[in-house]
């Protein structure tokens with residue numbers, strides 16, 4: 001484990017390395033406790049660097065067995081080796097030399113799951129961001145691009161399958177039952193994209209012919225016996241390959257493309273060149289074991305990792321500050337893919353919900369950072385919603401401003417200009433400036449400045465002058481280490497909506513640049529005047545969520561009700577309804593705190609009923625609209641003095657009011673939506689199930705609700721319905737015979753399938769209320785739970801701490817005490833997963849004073865632990881700062 005050195009890496013300190021490594025040959029002799037690694041590196045001194053410059057290579061916990069230069073063993077006086085660094089004091093005077101290194105690593109003892117490790121008897125690697133230095137000494141930075149040849153040797157019975165990046169070159173048998181395979185990857189790549197997999201795995205094989213006629217062998221490797229669960233992932237892969245050719249003109253470039261599913265994995269998946277390694281959660285699926293959400297995630301993540309082949313691998317990042325260059329862009333690409341495969345409006349709403357739930361709190365709390373950070377202590381902690389999701393929003397804004405054709409021309413230029421390079425955000429923006437002739441300097445602040453901009457909007461209508469005006473003011477709240485903010489360029493999509501729902505025309509506009517339904521906000525204040533507008537319109541703002549901002553609009557509730565029913569933009573219509581729900585929930589929260597029973601306007605429940613039954617809307621859309629804002633979302637919108645119990649009560653009261661007002665209609669709809677015919681994971685079928693399951697959620701609040709949910713559970717023919725019913729029973733009817741029976745039945749049905757039991761852990765960790773912390777503590781002793789497995793930890797501990805507001809924030813602080821114990825326990829093995837868990841406390845300052853003091857104490861308890869890992873200390877200290 002790397003303990004914290006306190007060292008801060010700064011963007012402005014970047015400079016190219018003195019040496020390059022154009023070629024890398026690796027040899028592995030695999031053994032669980034002593035794998036022998038030989039690295040033969042061609043080292044090249046960069047032009048202009050003095051011959052005497054020492055060569056300093058990165059390591060992390062390495063044992064050096066030997067070092068030779070140009071075939072000669074190096075005397076001990078010529079180098080300095082520590083576990084974390086190897087310095088060749090006097091490299092040869094020539095421009096190029098060969099460095100041979102021998103190291104030994106112990107994959108079986110590697111519980112951090114970085115570098116080379118064993119998962120369920122399969123050897124695998126994870127090198128992003130800085131795991132390669134746990135295998136051999138290297139210039140472990142993304143701007144060192146090298147051509148790799150890899151030879152793997154292992155006992156045949158233990159590891160019949162030997163995989164690495166690139167194309168297979170050679171394989172054969174060796175003495176004593178061993179065998180070997182050689183792989184060569186012709187594309188220069190940074191070491192974080194290196195991968196090796198060895199073990200006994202089943203293969204689902206297929207093939208794909210690219211647009212230029214290249215035949216590509218496709219393989220998805222899973223645990224023996226699970227091959228049939230990889231079919232959906234294979235289908236998603238082939239659709240992704242086709243889509244990238246059509247949407248971006250990008251073709252696959254090797255003879256093989258392999259995906260391996262492993263059960264112990266820190267992240268979702270990893271885009272290693274030609275050999276993607278996946279968390280098995282994002283590969284394995286059928287209707288018996290996976291929900292519709294799982295299918296959608298598999299499709300999106302398979303696509304995401306595949307798309308990295310161009311955005312990330314062929315063009316990589318110059319340094320880790322540029323992480324959003326590959327991640328934000330690739331998230332944008334996978335969002336577009338899913339929108340094309342499914343429903344664009346539904347996908348957009350889901351994206352925005354995710355952004356608000358994960359990125360907004362980050363931006364508004366102590367861990368706020370720009371999409372391209374300027375400093376970090378531990379890069380592992382910057383795989384954040386800001387880099388990924390907000391990074392994607394920034395790319396989307398570029399497309400919104402330039403239009404689809406110019407955007408595509410810019411992307412084409414990016415691929416042409418930077419193929420084979422390690423690039424920067426400046427390079428990326430420059431291609432769009434070059435193809436459009438626009439100046440993106442002010443827009444670039446989206447990359448450089450943290451915080452969620454807010455627009456305050458006031459509208460006035462002067463009937464006599466036929467003039468409609470919008471007074472718009474922008475502000476960006478201060479964030480850590482950025483107290484003063486510069487003004488942003490915000491592309492605000494809008495529409496003026498007339499009384500009959502149709503767009504309102506105007507004759508002229510002044511006060512801001514307005515084009516294609518966009519107002520370009522660039523100053524602090526704009527007064528945008530539309531002339532020739534005789535009747536007062538309703539204004540629909542930030543259509544399609546054109547910018548990741550918050551808006552305080554002084555708009556009458558009547559206007560919101562009108563837009564929720566009539567806006568022609570599907571996203572804005574959802575937004576208007578969601579705003580009405582949020583406003584009602586916040587008012588109810590205040591009534592509850594004031595000791596009153598919350599009261600809701602009858603027309604809100606009526607509107608919910610009419611959206612639910614509107615056959616013109618897709619079922620998936622209706623399901624999303626009916627999903628009340630989450631407790632954390634409500635808390636974020638309230639801002640401070642948060643009492644999670646009062647928010648929970650407000651939300652329950654509104655759900656009940658909607659259910660009571662629509663009982664008959666919801667029941668009829670619910671019955672009509674029952675699945676007929678065989679299961680299909682397609683978007684339309686999934687949408688019908690989603691709508692039916694949210695109706696169940698409402699109906700379960702009414703008399704007979706537990707029985708209805710129990711029936712839903714028993715009759716379920718797929719995991720989506722089974723898990724939805726189980727969640728309703730466990731969350732709404734906790735402690736009843738119906739809930740207990742369903743939990744027992746689910747556990748019995750899936751005993752032995754850890755991945756499916758994760759859902760069972762997750763549902764129980766999410767049970768609202770004070771008793772859950774004891775239950776979660778008990779479940780950590782369940783035989784299927786393992787604190788060393790990231791999926792188990794995220795399902796049980798992650799769900800409890802980040803998705804169970806009333807349980808985790810229990811008023812007496814017991815939730816926090818359990819949390820600290822557990823995070824520290826996880827940290828002993830896996831600092832990265834522990835640090836990620838610890839971010840659950842990032843909004844501690846918004847809590848009411850009693851809980852706030854207890855949350856702070858929990859953070860202080862972690863901070864005072866000696867030898868804390870760099871990952872966890874970084875999060876804890878920034879959260880407290």
Ligand SMILES: [Zn+2]
Pocket residue numbers: 271304308326327330
């Ligand atoms: Zn990615």
